[in-house]
Amino acid sequence: MSLTDPSKASPAAAADPKAQDEGAPAGGPQGLGKGLTNYGDNGFSLFLRKAFIKGAGYTDDALSRPVIGIVNTGSSYNPCHGNAPQLIEAVRRGVMLAGGLPVDFPTISVHESFSAPTSMYLRNLMSMDTEEMIRAQPMDAVVLIGGCDKTVPAQLMGAASAGVPAIQLVTGSMLTGAHRGERVGACTDCRRYWGRYRADEIDAAEIADVNNQLVASVGTCSVMGTASTMACVTEALGMMVAGGASAPAVTADRIRVAERTGTTAVAMAKARLTPDRILTGKAFENALRVLLAIGGSTNGIVHLTAIAGRLGIDIDLAGLDRMSRETPVLVDLKPSGQHYMEDFHKAGGMTALLRELRPLLHLDTLTVSGRTLGEELDAAAPPFAQDVIRRAPDPIYPAGGLAVLRGNLAPGGAIIKQSAADPVLMEHEGRAVVFENAEDMAQRIDDEALDVKADDILVLKRIGPTGAPGMPEAGYMPIPRKLARAGVKDMVRISDGRMSGTAAGTIVLHVTPEAAIGGPLALVQSGDRIRLSVRERELTLLVDEAELARRAAAQPVERPRADRGYRKLFLETVTQADQGVDFDFLRATQTVETVPHKR
Numbered sequence: 001m002s003l004t005d006p007s008k009a010s011p012a013a014a015a016d017p018k019a020q021d022e023g024a025p026a027g028g029p030q031g032l033g034k035g036l037t038n039y040g041d042n043g044f045s046l047f048l049r050k051a052f053i054k055g056a057g058y059t060d061d062a063l064s065r066p067v068i069g070i071v072n073t074g075s076s077y078n079p080c081h082g083n084a085p086q087l088i089e090a091v092r093r094g095v096m097l098a099g100g101l102p103v104d105f106p107t108i109s110v111h112e113s114f115s116a117p118t119s120m121y122l123r124n125l126m127s128m129d130t131e132e133m134i135r136a137q138p139m140d141a142v143v144l145i146g147g148c149d150k151t152v153p154a155q156l157m158g159a160a161s162a163g164v165p166a167i168q169l170v171t172g173s174m175l176t177g178a179h180r181g182e183r184v185g186a187c188t189d190c191r192r193y194w195g196r197y198r199a200d201e202i203d204a205a206e207i208a209d210v211n212n213q214l215v216a217s218v219g220t221c222s223v224m225g226t227a228s229t230m231a232c233v234t235e236a237l238g239m240m241v242a243g244g245a246s247a248p249a250v251t252a253d254r255i256r257v258a259e260r261t262g263t264t265a266v267a268m269a270k271a272r273l274t275p276d277r278i279l280t281g282k283a284f285e286n287a288l289r290v291l292l293a294i295g296g297s298t299n300g301i302v303h304l305t306a307i308a309g310r311l312g313i314d315i316d317l318a319g320l321d322r323m324s325r326e327t328p329v330l331v332d333l334k335p336s337g338q339h340y341m342e343d344f345h346k347a348g349g350m351t352a353l354l355r356e357l358r359p360l361l362h363l364d365t366l367t368v369s370g371r372t373l374g375e376e377l378d379a380a381a382p383p384f385a386q387d388v389i390r391r392a393p394d395p396i397y398p399a400g401g402l403a404v405l406r407g408n409l410a411p412g413g414a415i416i417k418q419s420a421a422d423p424v425l426m427e428h429e430g431r432a433v434v435f436e437n438a439e440d441m442a443q444r445i446d447d448e449a450l451d452v453k454a455d456d457i458l459v460l461k462r463i464g465p466t467g468a469p470g471m472p473e474a475g476y477m478p479i480p481r482k483l484a485r486a487g488v489k490d491m492v493r494i495s496d497g498r499m500s501g502t503a504a505g506t507i508v509l510h511v512t513p514e515a516a517i518g519g520p521l522a523l524v525q526s527g528d529r530i531r532l533s534v535r536e537r538e539l540t541l542l543v544d545e546a547e548l549a550r551r552a553a554a555q556p557v558e559r560p561r562a563d564r565g566y567r568k569l570f571l572e573t574v575t576q577a578d579q580g581v582d583f584d585f586l587r588a589t590q591t592v593e594t595v596p597h598k599r
């Protein structure tokens with residue numbers, strides 16, 4: 001018996017457990033014969049495995065097919081994945097149409113609003129769960145169903161490390177709602193209305209009405225937040241079917257994408273199309289290009305860095321900044337623009353965008369279909385007139401959405417999403433108003449006695465990878481209430497934390513190294529002056545070196561610690577933002593490539 005192509009095995013042959021003792025076929029065992037439980041007798045292990053699964057009513061014919069695992073991240077705590085049952089049904093249909101055997105299995109599921117202390121704290125745990133369950137269970141390919149912010153990166157990190165053919169299916173975006181005639185959606189409008197409520201522009205009854213309308217269906221946030229960003233960059237990486245990023249969660253298009261994903265997974269299993277063949281340095285350059293062109297979430301940089309790191313590919317922030325200077329923002333979606341994900345889908349989605357970016361892309365990268373990105377674009381439907389995805393000569397924003405800052409305050413780099421920032425504030429020098437940690441900020445930010453003016457710079461320390469821990473999206477500091485009431489909408493804000501991809505403002509993030517491990521951010525004091533120059537890519541603390549050395553000597557670093565459990569593992573092994581906030585032992589042991597390359 002050969003398990004090399006299980007779809008061709010006869011039921012009788014598949015039923016012969018001793019076949020496992022005949023030696024593994026080239027490329028190793030396939031189908032149910034993969035990864036046998038160790039009882040010291042492989043034939044017995046397969047015999048036992050089949051006996052148990054036959055308890056669910058399977059025939060030898062079914063069990064002889066390529067096995068396609070389907071990662072089920074449905075959870076009542078995760079409304080962003082609320083359509084998981086329908087998607088699994090459609091994937092199963094696609095798998096069976098192509099002659100495979102679908103087997104779904106659970107992993108943990110992480111939702112932004114239901115994860116304490118942060119979803120980022122749990123991303124690496126989910127990636128480990130995904131990797132080990134793909135590795136432990138027999139499957140010839142795996143369909144990863146994710147969607148909410150951290151789930152797609154966690155799944156791609158795990159799949160990249162597991163090395164089994166893998167294809168990503170996202171749950172798709174939620175529908176938009178309406179508040180008093182105005183279209184609204186999570187979560188840019190969540191923040192905008194909450195800001196108005198804080199400024200006493202709307203009352204408690206109205207904010208309660210808004211709360212009912214922001215999330216109009218299951219699915220992921222409806223703007224170009226982290227979930228939408230990761231969906232788009234995953235398609236650019238080649239890890240999902242063409243056109244798979246944008247269909248909203250509750251549409252027939254989304255179900256058809258799921259069915260196509262199932263059939264594609266079977267073909268990938270037969271071709272043994274493993275992630276390392278798709279996730280190349282060029283593929284990551286394409287993904288970064290798309291991240292910039294969509295005005296994507298700053299979190300996308302951290303996640304792409306983590307995924308690439310699993311394969312020994314480093315992402316160079318200086319190269320990203322270079323790329324940013326030559327990449328226009330073309331997608332007119334909130335928070336940088338006006339529209340929502342369902343509009344992006346109706347406008348042609350990623351196909352339309354990739355076609356527009358074609359001169360800037362590597363077209364010879366492989367995708368899950370087995371075709372190159374260029375071949376997929378050649379096969380795509382023709383363009384049509386629409387006003388969501390701009391033509392390259394007519395961008396929303398002329399040069400990249402993101403800028404990488406350096407200076408004595410961020411020797412390892414910091415990020416600003418300039419497409420969502422106030423142009424007036426991007427060249428700014430001001431007085432620091434410092435909060436030592438998130439609790440300090442929560443206690444004092446709305447204090448009427450707080451010494452703060454509109455042209456000050458808010459600084460928040462210790463919300464980095466180890467500081468909070470889990471690098472919370474607290475970088476979007478609220479405008480102090482007394483200034484908000486006076487009409488102040490934006491201020492320069494600096495932290496070592498992250499910001500939701502749905503947020504906007506002149507906000508410097510990911511300051512590296514973080515304050516909690518002794519980064520220079522820890523040394524800033526209220527009253528210091530800071531200079532931000534996005535044009536010069538500069539972030540400078542205007543305090544002389546002798547004074548900084550004196551402050552450093554006076555406050556020895558005490559890296560956060562924990563006594564046991566996951567928190568101990570996290571605090572002892574998590575890396576900084578420039579290494580994707582992954583655990584050091586999960587990254588590849590050697591760097592094989594650094595991207596982006598100079599063009």
Ligand code: FES
Pocket residue numbers: 080111112113147148149186219220221225227
């Ligand atoms: Fe799940 Fe926004 S909270 S995608």
